[in-house]
Amino acid sequence: RGSPPASASPDAAAPGVRGRSPVWRRAAIGDRGARAPDPMTRKPPPRGAVVLAGGQSTRMGRDKASLPFGDRPLIAHVVQALARAVSEIVLVARRGQALPDVGALPSHVTLRRAYDETEGQGPLGGLAPGLRALAAPVAFVTGCDAPFVTPAFVGAVFAALGDADAALPFVGGRLHPLSGAYRREAALAATEALLAAGRLRALGVFEAVRGVRVLEAALRAVDPELRSLENVNDPETYEAAVRRYRTRPPAS
Numbered sequence: 001r002g003s004p005p006a007s008a009s010p011d012a013a014a015p016g017v018r019g020r021s022p023v024w025r026r027a028a029i030g031d032r033g034a035r036a037p038d039p040m041t042r043k044p045p046p047r048g049a050v051v052l053a054g055g056q057s058t059r060m061g062r063d064k065a066s067l068p069f070g071d072r073p074l075i076a077h078v079v080q081a082l083a084r085a086v087s088e089i090v091l092v093a094r095r096g097q098a099l100p101d102v103g104a105l106p107s108h109v110t111l112r113r114a115y116d117e118t119e120g121q122g123p124l125g126g127l128a129p130g131l132r133a134l135a136a137p138v139a140f141v142t143g144c145d146a147p148f149v150t151p152a153f154v155g156a157v158f159a160a161l162g163d164a165d166a167a168l169p170f171v172g173g174r175l176h177p178l179s180g181a182y183r184r185e186a187a188l189a190a191t192e193a194l195l196a197a198g199r200l201r202a203l204g205v206f207e208a209v210r211g212v213r214v215l216e217a218a219l220r221a222v223d224p225e226l227r228s229l230e231n232v233n234d235p236e237t238y239e240a241a242v243r244r245y246r247t248r249p250p251a252s
Helices: 022-026 074-082 122-133 151-161 184-196 204-208 216-220 235-247
Strands: 047-052 088-093 110-115 138-143 166-171 179-183 211-215
Touching: 047 074, 047 122, 074 088, 074 138, 074 151, 088 122, 110 122, 122 138, 122 184, 122 204, 138 151, 138 184, 151 166, 151 179, 151 211, 151 216, 166 204, 166 216, 179 184, 184 204, 211 216
Parallel strands: 047 088, 047 138, 088 110, 166 211
Antiparallel strands: 138 179, 166 179
8 A cells, every 4th residue: 555755856846835844853752762652751642543445446456445355345344443542433435335333433433425526636636525524633544455454553652643643554665554554634734735636646645744654663563464454455465365364363
């Protein structure tokens, strides 16, 4: 799901979008000397999640959100895991797209729906309405095709956010913008400016705000095999994921 490193300068930003300072660009949770904020020193703000489900699923050939995965639709696995890490979830779909039932959620979790405003804008086209519908000040953003995401992984990414505006896993030499935590206000402003400028790279939001990288070691501490970063994009990866799920369901 991550985007490859941009060829442009990392400080490049769309008109009206603030670039990152060198201090924030260097910060990386997991580096020696860089630490996630101590969770005992402050009470974390309410946490939300945005699940992007409105993609065209071109490579899959059918709607990914509704794919059967074990005893539930694919998107239900994502939502149920997130419900153990956040108090608010926004599902973003295409206009006219029917999403399957995601099952019962804990009483403290609010579930909302939002809709892409313009087709063909990729993840940013879903991120903007998703963030607008969100009440929580911070959000974990993911696709509907990440069935192995765990609450512990989500919590680790949130913990890395600190006072930054975005925290993205940095694994395999690249950032993963659709497995990251974002501060709602800053990310929404950046997303809207990028859309207005016709710049649709998902990584553009991170490049436009104060971002920190969450390094592999910090993530493996809670998800040793980094299964939370796995997603299904085509029939082959879907079938392989189904087989893994049958033999090794995700841990909490």
